[in-house]
Amino acid sequence: MKELKKGIMIMMTGILLCCTTGCWDKNELNELAIGELVGADRDPDTGKQTVYYQIVNPEAVAAQKGGGIKAPVYTYCVQADSTSELGTKTANLLPRKLFSDHYQSEIVTERYAKQGLNSLLNFFEKQHNRRSNLYLFVTDSPLSEVMMTYLPLERLPGRSLRSIIEIQSKLTGRLSRRVRIKDLVENMESSRLTVMPMISLSGSSPSPTTDRYEKIEANQGNLIFSGGAVFKNDRMIGKLPLNQMNYYFILKGESEVFMESLTINNRTVDVQAIKPKVRRRLDLISGEPVWKVDISTKLSLVNNEQKNELTLENLKMIEEKFKQQVFQKATEFYQESISKEWDLFGLEEKIKYQNGKEWDDMKKRGIAWDKTKLQLSIKSEITDIGQTINPYVGDNDGNSSN
Incomplete structure (x- = not known):
């Protein structure tokens, strides 16, 4: 019995050795x-x-030992x-x-x-x-x-x-x-x-x-x-x-993060969207193709140069400004790409493989992919404001004390 176990161990060792990698082609560095x-x-x-x-x-x-x-x-x-x-x-x-x-x-x-x-x-x-x-x-x-x-x-x-x-x-x-x-x-x-x-x-x-x-x-x-x-x-x-x-990749749903610089109360506020969730689908509305893109994300305040206190009202203002600005810039980017006849989001192929009577009727009317409208929805919520709630203001009047 012991000899049998010993033989099995030797055989398994041989098999494992055959599975190991090495310089089989004998190519030295x-x-x-x-x-x-x-x-x-x-x-x-x-x-x-x-x-x-x-x-x-x-x-x-490799690590150098002197010699320049x-x-x-x-x-x-x-x-x-x-x-x-x-x-x-x-x-x-x-x-x-x-x-x-x-x-x-x-x-x-x-x-x-x-x-x-x-x-x-x-x-x-x-x-x-x-x-x-x-x-x-x-x-x-x-x-x-x-x-x-x-x-x-x-x-x-x-x-x-x-x-x-x-x-x-x-x-x-x-x-x-x-x-x-x-x-x-x-x-x-x-x-x-x-x-x-x-x-x-x-x-x-x-x-x-x-x-x-x-x-x-x-x-x-x-x-x-x-x-x-x-x-x-x-x-x-x-x-x-x-x-x-960044607008191209977020509309494609490939963004791991999204940065946007806003102007709030005449001051710069930089926010970061963390792992935005993007849902995209193609629908027919009144016989016209509509590409619906829903973006949902949590926001982090990266930089806040406001002199105002960071109240709930102020946070809502930042969230709303983020949604408005991203909506405007992403929409402008989409419309510009359509005007150049750049199918950056594969709409032609999406429409081609849509099934159903309504889609068939639309295709018979000769409506091309570049007639597709963008319907963009953005939901955001600030969940991280950083280490300090309100910014340090220093001497607002620019006067120094003696």
Whole structure:
């Protein structure tokens, strides 16, 4: 019996060992060029493709013991007339095997996005590792400068861009985490539009050397989020300004948080909507399509510059102002997108799959999706006023006492 148990234990151990992961392909770290960020451009006149690979320098990423600052990444540039030629030229240039499994982000130029990203998207989808969960960015700055600059604080640029997504989605609501390559691919065969983040290089010149780590000024030569690139299928057709991005995501129901700055009693009051609940549905009212969006949220006072006491009446005033302002701006944004024939919310597809006699009659009358009216309802309640109830007023007359 003991021998049987011992045999079973040995057999189970062998099975578990077979399930463990390891370097089965015998690829050592010093044999790999670990890609961290990739940038792509295509010349509309010649069709020539340009790809930038940012390769991690493991020695610089690890804790350094004296000896000064080392380059955290190295950028390689490859130009070719086809995707297959890009692979050949990359192999000729890199002294190590390109390892793409650790790509953090992908950047494409605005002119490339306007030509259409079909070939690029299909390339990612065909790979066995399917790195389509990468965040995709469009840049209106020269790609050579974007890819040839070191960033402050977070030294791996690809990871820094991922952090922009995480921070904006959690703190401002101007971005959603659903801005990956796969999210663009999902809408390629439909009428739905996709909005991907746009980034720009701040300052007049890039920061191509590690000297920037010895300077205190961090604004210049940094990558900043600057708006949204609107895609139809695989092609960029327009831009959303930065101040409209939060209204786009809250109407889509993808906001984790929502920020709004109000003016109350001629003073600024900033409020934060925490995890807003958004209910959306499409109805017919008097034979006309109506898109009903109901927003319900709890509010937190982030900043209150009023001199007035924070009474119940004052709180109600803030709540009402929040509802009025969000209603007005969200409605204006929706109407503007309709006037541009941008189906940002997939209304055409929603109407197409509606069933029933009334919907059939509406379709026969040839009423298009762009005739859909927005019916917006907002409910909000302030539940968090911060640590202090009333603000400190100091000397209101501006006089100092001796």
